[in-house]
Amino acid sequence: MSSKTIAKNKKAYFNFQILDTYEAGIVLQGSEIKSIRNHQISIDQAYVYVDGEEAWLVDSYIHPYEQASSFNHDPHRRRKLLLHKKEILELWDTVRIKGNTIVPLRVYLSGGKAKIEIAAARGKKLHDKRKDITDRDIKRQTERELKNIGF
Numbered sequence: 001m002s003s004k005t006i007a008k009n010k011k012a013y014f015n016f017q018i019l020d021t022y023e024a025g026i027v028l029q030g031s032e033i034k035s036i037r038n039h040q041i042s043i044d045q046a047y048v049y050v051d052g053e054e055a056w057l058v059d060s061y062i063h064p065y066e067q068a069s070s071f072n073h074d075p076h077r078r079r080k081l082l083l084h085k086k087e088i089l090e091l092w093d094t095v096r097i098k099g100n101t102i103v104p105l106r107v108y109l110s111g112g113k114a115k116i117e118i119a120a121a122r123g124k125k126l127h128d129k130r131k132d133i134t135d136r137d138i139k140r141q142t143e144r145e146l147k148n149i150g151f
Helices: 032-037 066-072 083-096 127-149
Strands: 004-006 016-026 047-050 055-058 079-082 101-112 114-121
Touching: 004 114, 016 083, 016 101, 032 101, 083 101, 083 114
Parallel strands: none
Antiparallel strands: 004 101, 016 079, 016 114, 047 055, 047 101, 055 079, 101 114
16 A cells, blocks of 8 residues: 655654654544645654553644634644554553653555554664764765766
8 A cells, every 4th residue: 555655753863763663543533634634744843652551642733724614623632543552562661761752753644544653762862963964974975976976
């Protein structure tokens, strides 16, 4: 099944070391899916809260749908994530370790349904981020030089 990416958390790979990824469904209210299809969602500041039984997407923003009038949704509400019980327990065990968190990576449509890719992650230290920046600059420079040579 093809998937169409709607929103990405671009800073997740820079700020976190990704340990494991999961695919989850999102429980949405009526007008939220329309806003998502219009690419009016932000997951940059979002995180996933797990209480041992359920998983919740917190601090995501879905813009209110203009044509929904009085039946619109709260743009900042917590949204339940649909995961298997085993996956929730794995995430719960991961989060209890100091320095680990769960971050959303991207939101996409698959078969007409909104899905979210989440990851168990560990926060990077400042020196790790600097190393990533240096590596990226070196890679960019070598690509420029190869392009100028004609490869």
